[in-house]
Amino acid sequence: MATHFLEGEISNESPEDASFHIIPVPLESSVSYGAGTASGPEAIIEASTQLELWDGKSIPAEGGIHTAEPIDCSKDISKTIDDVEDAVSYAVECEAIPFIIGGEHTVTIGALRALQQKYGRFGIVQFDAHADLRDTYEGSLYSHACVMRRASEDLKLPIFQIGVRALCSEEVEYRKEAEVLHLDARKLYLRGIPKILLPADFPEKIYITFDVDGLDPSVIRATGTPVPGGLSWHDALTLLERAVSGRKVIGADVVELAPSEGDHASDFAAAQLAYQIMGLCSPEY
Numbered sequence: 001m002a003t004h005f006l007e008g009e010i011s012n013e014s015p016e017d018a019s020f021h022i023i024p025v026p027l028e029s030s031v032s033y034g035a036g037t038a039s040g041p042e043a044i045i046e047a048s049t050q051l052e053l054w055d056g057k058s059i060p061a062e063g064g065i066h067t068a069e070p071i072d073c074s075k076d077i078s079k080t081i082d083d084v085e086d087a088v089s090y091a092v093e094c095e096a097i098p099f100i101i102g103g104e105h106t107v108t109i110g111a112l113r114a115l116q117q118k119y120g121r122f123g124i125v126q127f128d129a130h131a132d133l134r135d136t137y138e139g140s141l142y143s144h145a146c147v148m149r150r151a152s153e154d155l156k157l158p159i160f161q162i163g164v165r166a167l168c169s170e171e172v173e174y175r176k177e178a179e180v181l182h183l184d185a186r187k188l189y190l191r192g193i194p195k196i197l198l199p200a201d202f203p204e205k206i207y208i209t210f211d212v213d214g215l216d217p218s219v220i221r222a223t224g225t226p227v228p229g230g231l232s233w234h235d236a237l238t239l240l241e242r243a244v245s246g247r248k249v250i251g252a253d254v255v256e257l258a259p260s261e262g263d264h265a266s267d268f269a270a271a272q273l274a275y276q277i278m279g280l281c282s283p284e285y
Contacts, residue, residue, distance in 0.1 A: 004067035005048045006275075012067050019063025020099050020278055021091035024070040025084055027103035029077050029142075036258030037224060040270070041070060041101040043259040047271035060278035066096065077106065077142045084110025088251065092118050097281055101274065102255030104224075105132060105144040108209050112151055115207060115251050122250060123203035124151055124159045125243045127214035127236065129185075129227040131167040133174045144256070152178050160198055162239055163188070163214040163231045185229050193235060197242040206243065208252040208277055212270055222266035224258045233269070240280055249281045 004012035005022045015021065024041035045067065053059045071083050084100065088111045091098035098114075100107055105128075115122060126132075126148060133152070137143035141150065151157050152174075161182040167175075175182065181199070198206075213223040216230035231239070254277070257270045 001042065002046045002049050005045055005065050006051060006053070006061055007045075008049045009051070009053055010061050010065060013064035015066045015068070015090070015094050015096070017064050018066035018094070018096050020065045021087075021094065021096045022065060022067040023084065023087045023091070023098060023100045024068070025073065025080070025100055025103040025107040026070055027073045027080055027107050029073070029104065029106065036222070036260070037102060037104045037256060038073070039259045040103055040255070040257035043267040044101050044254070044257060044271045044274060047264070047267040048275065050268060051271055051275055055276055055279040058279055058282055060275060060282070073103070077140075081106070081110040081142065085114045088114035089117065097249065098251045099274065099278065100253035100255070102253060102257075105147045105209070105211055105255045106142050107255060108147050108253055109142070109150050111251055111253060112155055112157060112207065116155055116157070119205055119250060121203055122157065122205040122207060123198075124148075124157055125198070125206050125208050126159055126161045126211075127163055127209070127231070127239070128161065128211040129164065129166050129213040129230055130211070130225065131161060131164050131171040131175065133171040133180065134168065135170070149174065152180060158203060160202060160243075165229050166227045185231065188231070188235070189229070193238055193242065195242070197239065198247070204247050205250050206247050207250060208240070208243070210252070210254050210273065210277065211256045212254065212273070213256055215269070220257070220266045220269050222258050222260040222263045223256050237276060240277065244280045252277050252281070
């Protein structure tokens, strides 16, 4: 099995010399439907060996990519989040962009904490089928269904949600109360993609969190909670491009891949998505 992202195409760059730090986090502690997110990072790294270095506009790997050792997720969830925070802080110290590969969506919390320590206020652009704004789920504050509630309520970070199409009444009310910005899947379908996606007063620095169930199951089926009516591949890329326009990406993640035997297409799409997002971190955007 491959041990680093794009193995066979590039070497695993030293942490100090890499533009990106890939941080695998094979977390699976609060999945509520289909299982398998613990195998997501390994599947994405393995699939990345089949990627082309040219992403259609540039070669994101030119600046060097360091793949860190996977985070140990066998401990208490709070310890895992702390370890993610430490790994992201180290990437920032190395002047690299941290890129988490999950694992369930809870891993994002550690990244946000670390980046807040460095940058203070920044915005989160969330691609997802779900709002993830529940206060608790199945008795846990740190369920994958609560990650954006922790970001909003605990860290006070502004969020722009894209592609949501499954949420509960609690989340609807919290969206109103906290003024969480959103462009849901149905509105995108009916009205198309706006030329200017983020409002002018949204922070210049952004973190991109991409739950693969934000894509339609026809693109990625291997995820724990697939929901019909999601984003197409090219619409997702267009939305990403418009989100980063005029802004600076300070970190990103791709989460919630739950590999299924024989479904290489989902693994490859998740790897391609991660690499495309790296390309969007270029100053040209």
